[in-house]
Amino acid sequence: MAGGFSFDSLNRAQREAVGTLDGPVLILAGAGTGKTRTVTCRIANMLEVGIPPENLLAVTFTNKAAAEMRERIGGMVGKKRAEQMTVCTFHSLCVRLLRGGIDRLGYKANFSICTQGDQVGIMKQLIVRKGGKDEKVKAEEVLAAVSKVKNAGLPLDAIRDDFFASLAVAYQNELRARNAVDFDDLLLLAEKLLREHADVREHFRKVYLRVTVDEFQDTNGLQMQLLQQLVGKPYHVCVVGDDDQSIYGWRGAESKNILEFERFFPDPEVIRLEENYRSTEAILHTANSLIRHNAGRREKMLRPTMAGGEPVRLIGMPGDEEEAEFIAEEILSLKATEKRPWEDFAVLFRTNGQSRKLEEALRKSQVPYRMVGAQSFYDRREIKDVLAYLEILDDPRADVPLLRILNSPPRGIGQNTAVMATDFSRERQVSVWEAFCDPEFTGILSNKVRGAIEDFVAQVLMAKASIDARTIPANQVLHAFLDEIGYRDWLERGCKTPEESDQRMEAIHDLLEELSTAVQRGKTVRKFLDDSALASDREDDDLDKKQGATLITMHASKGLEFPVVYLVGLEEGVLPHRRSIEEGTKDEERRLLYVGITRAQKKLTMTYCQYRTKWGQRMGCTPSSFIREIDDKHLLHTCWDDIMGAEVSDDELDDFFGEMEDFLKS
DNA sequence: GACTAACGTTTTTTT
DNA sequence: AACGTTAGTC
Secondary structure, three states, X not given: OOOXXXXXXXXXXXXXXXXXXOOOEEEEEOOOOOHHXXXXXXXXXXXXXXXXXXXXXXXXXXXXXHHXXXXXXXXXXXXXXXXXXXXXXXXXXXXXXXXXXXXXXXXXXXXXXXXXHHHHXXXXXXXXXXXXXXXXXXXXXXXXXXXXXXXXXXXXXXXXXXXXXXXXXXXXXXXXXXXXXXHHHHHHHHHHHHHHOHHHHXXXXXXXXXXXXXXXXXXXHHHHHHHHHHOOOOOOEEEEEOHHHOOOHHHOEOXXXXXXXXXXXXXXXXXXXXXXXXXXXXXXXXXXXHXXXXXXXXXXXXXXXXXXXXXXXXXXXXXXXXXHHXXXXXXXXXXXXXXXXXXXXXXXXXXXXXXXXXXXXXXXXXXXXXXXXXXXXXXXXXXXHHHHHHHHXXXXXXXXXXHHHOXXXXXXXXXXXXXXXXXXXXXHOOOHHHHHOOHHHHOOOOHHHHHHHHHHHHHHHHHHHHHHHOOOOHHHHHHHHHHHOOHHHHHHHOOOOHHHHHHXXXXXXXXXXXXXXXXXOOOOHHHHHHHHHHOXXXXXXXXXXXXXXXXXXXXXXXXXXXXXXXXXXXXXXXXXXXXXXXXXXXXXXXXXXXXXXXXXXXXXXXXXXXXXXXOOEEEEOOEOOHHHHOXXXXXXXXXXXXXXXXXXXXXXXXXXXXXXXXXXXX
């Protein structure tokens, strides 16, 4: 084959998938069945048969997955062609569509993207405005309801609770007034744009002749509708997924999309990848025996290619402290006895809160580790602030970032002034910035506040002019601006420890660095901001660059694999999570455990505790109900006492001999 | 408007 | 236990 890659190493099903390029294709790819390899080969094949790269669209679940996929395809067919393809998430794709056409939907093209934090901030204000100070409704709860109806394609007044519904409407008006959209709006508006404007739709259908969607089990109803708008006859669309790994139902994901794919795209070629190359028979048997208990699956069998293997261990621990210490100590000893690098080990947990004890134990045992997920780099306050400033310098009429940084650092423009400015801007249908520049507004303020606003406006205009002139790189202008307004000083003063201060300064430095490379590569500031808003990736996000054992949530572990895996906290209320029991979504928790189990290649250990410390209080635990469902053919059920009992006696023996030696010497 | 002290709340998972 | 929010003070 010409392109420097061949299909020789693929099995029959994989080869069929790679060779079937026309019409709708549904690839059901169980865990560890070489899905990524198959998909990348399939796309490489499209390029090989002469389909131009710019006509290919591949949608992934995360930006990181997108970068990886592009990389791998680049390795097969050359970097240049890989870079001409569109590989991105649904959300990034929507930004791309909307930057060009959102004006047709009544928004201005320079719309801002609200992240979670922005949304919560806006909603909190609205709750106070509409319900009073003592209103105890939680912003997150209302937003969850809003998100749910948006993703279901329902109008906002479909929310049952009247107060919630009125907040939802107010929230949407607020976004609209600030020319901002949230994550759901990106999908909603892009779908609307394609549906209502035939010329736009036809344009993109001609651009994206072949569409591939990865992790299809995690798409929601809205994304499915978007896909339908995007793909016209003869439906050259390929979706890849595994309904057993659908773990984002709480975000609106509908495994219905995969179960009823043929309803949307008739008569698809259905290809099953069932041969597992990742895990031992013992691990796969354990996984299969668990997932059997879910109803309404696309029945499939994961067939092991590695017979036998070590039995899966299930260990009962006294408490979460012992659980963490046990794992830390065992990693330490396995590293020595089995000559494994730290990177071979992963500890998977249900909630981020469980990581603290594990981190402490690993630190104590001096096991290097890397935390994946947790607080996103882009969610850190200083990062959000700096990005807000950058957005202001790009376009000061953006209300959301302006209100964010209006008084950070304090410059005499407080809450009251902010409220007055937003009220004025709402009445006049202008941005807050324009209110600031309007003498009719500044005229009603005290001399002191007016002066503060005028100074601020002047500072921003000065820096903006410098950015627009493009003689000095944007990162340098921003850097100088932050120092001029005293942002870094202020931030540093607010830090309690020197370490905290170092961390925050470093984060800002890293961001400016990122901006610098982005600008050098010819990206606009706007594009940089868009990418940042949608980036889930952390700091030096490349997992491979960091060394150490991996600490990760089960959700974030999807798509990864490790030779040695620990699944902790198999307790009722933790996994399955208490809330899933209340809401009757235990099936999803079962899939989550299934995902966790199938991350393991060689050695799997699951643990549960008798008690767990929660909010500084010791709480009793009962083992997870899932434990009963697991077949014990390859299972070794022990407890901490048994294992430690043996080791303690060894230690005691050592002590005994040590004392004897001392005695003899004396 | 800014700073401090006590208070209450929290922990599902993420684009 | 740790964080963010709120009330009270300067």
